[in-house]
Amino acid sequence: METMGNPFSIIIDKDHLSPTVRIQGEVDIHTCPELNQQLNILISEGHKTLILNLEKVHYIDSTGLGIIAHAARNIQSDNGKLVLISSKPQIKKLIDMSGLKDKNISLFETESSALESLVS
């Protein structure tokens, strides 16, 4: 899917115990249905922990964060959790503002630190 010159893509890496969803581009009202669909597929496959790497996301708003919150709610009943990766101040600011970290969602700056936390 393309948003006027800003390519949006989702790559799913299943090399680790928990799948890593690498998102690139802008996550907004136009692109978030695709993200929602991919997360729903992973949840229906029985994955309880999902890693969402947002390092290459250069824009996200409340619609994108809503999809993340919805996925987190869906896996909560199975004691699942959602791990976000981003070191970008703007994304951190929005995550703080939205109160997402109060739920079963955590935020790490790097994929390696997130993976370490999952095995410890």
Place this chain on the structure above:
Amino acid sequence: MSEVSKVSITIPSSSEFVGVVRLALSGIATRMNFSIEEIEDIKIAISEACTNAVQHAYPNSTGTIEITALIHEDKLEIEVHDTGTGFHTNVLGSPEQKEKSEKKLGLGLGLTFIKNLMDEAHVQSEPGKGTTIRMAKRRPTDVLS
């Protein structure tokens, strides 16, 4: 009195055009010497307002969204207007609104984001007549002459 420049954009009420508005407003904010962080704030606020219109203004029909940017000496003022269904503003922040937002997989935080990221934010709406969201970001003081 200082001159105010006006830039208007009209888009179809469709998700694919929200990014176009974001890009246009980002260009205006850059020309006004806003910082990168302030430009990001403006992009999110304008997208939230347009997203609200795309999601709620024309549920059973097609329509347009008018975006007006007023470039003042001391601030960037933005108005997002639709002539859609409108709503009673007293439902804002209510459980009913939260439920409606969650059905659309949203957080119901669009207006909260606008209020937190901009210096001014105001919603005016009337059922059957449409909605106008006005917001403003003050220009960095170090670029004012």
